[in-house]
Amino acid sequence: MSRRRLAQLRLAPGPSAPGRARRFLEDTLRRWTTPDFITDAALVISELVTNAVRHAGTEMRVALELRDGALTVSVHDRGPGLPRLVPAADRRLGGRGLAIVVRLAEAWGVVVGEDGGKAVWCRLRPRGAAAAQWALAL
Numbered sequence: 033m034s035r036r037r038l039a040q041l042r043l044a045p046g047p048s049a050p051g052r053a054r055r056f057l058e059d060t061l062r063r064w065t066t067p068d069f070i071t072d073a074a075l076v077i078s079e080l081v082t083n084a085v086r087h088a089g090t091e092m093r094v095a096l097e098l099r100d101g102a103l104t105v106s107v108h109d110r111g112p113g114l115p116r117l118v119p120a121a122d123r124r125l126g127g128r129g130l131a132i133v134v135r136l137a138e139a140w141g142v143v144v145g146e147d148g149g150k151a152v153w154c155r156l157r158p159r160g161a162a163a164a165q166w167a168l169a170l
Contacts, residue, residue: 035099036097036098036099037064037096037097037098037099038095038096038097038098039056039060039095039096040093040094040095040096041053041056041093041094042091042092042093042094043081043091043092043093043094044091045084045085045088045089045090045091045092046085047085049081049082049084049085049092050077050078050081050082050085053077053078053081053094053107054074054077054078056094057070057073057074057077057094057096057105058070058074060096061073061096061103064098066098066103066158068158068159069103069156069158071159072136072156072159073103073105073156075132075136076105076132076133076136076137076154076156077094077105077107079129079130079132079133080105080106080107080129080133080152080154081094081107082129083107083115083129083130083152084107084109084111084152087111087113087115088109088110088111088113088149089111090109090110090111090149091109091110092107092108092109093107093108094106094107094108095107095108095151101157101158102138102155102156102157103155103156103157103158104153104154104155104156105153105154105156106151106152106153106154107151107152107153108145108149108150108151109149109150110145110147110148110149111149111150112148112149114142114144114150115130115142115152116130117130117131117134133154136154136156137154137155137156138154138155138156138157139154139155140152140153140154140155141153141154
């Protein structure tokens with residue numbers, strides 16, 4: 033069992049929040065010497081934070097947890113609405129963010145908080161590990 037690592041950042045809603053979240057993630061993963069996660073995790077965190085800014089409009093907390101070879105990215109906000117995966121046929125100018133998260137993540141979900149807010153989370157594996165698992169399954 034690997035050591036658990038945890039990092040958090042509070043963000044105000046606004047146009048700079050996704051960029052700040054990406055920089056926090058990239059800096060944290062480099063410090064943890066786990067660069068294999070950066071590409072997928074940067075895209076995922078951008079989408080989750082953008083959704084929180086657009087739909088909740090509240091202060092948010094971004095959390096990164098590295099444990100047992102997997103990275104969990106979560107975004108906690110105080111907005112009442114729950115995310116909804118929009119069917120591909122209905123995606124026009126928006127609605128692609130959660131679909132991207134679902135495509136890249138090993139698992140994802142939503143936890144509703146007692147304050148009426150929620151945490152949207154996803155778990156990622158490094159691309160190299162996923163490719164290795166795929167190759168072993170053949």
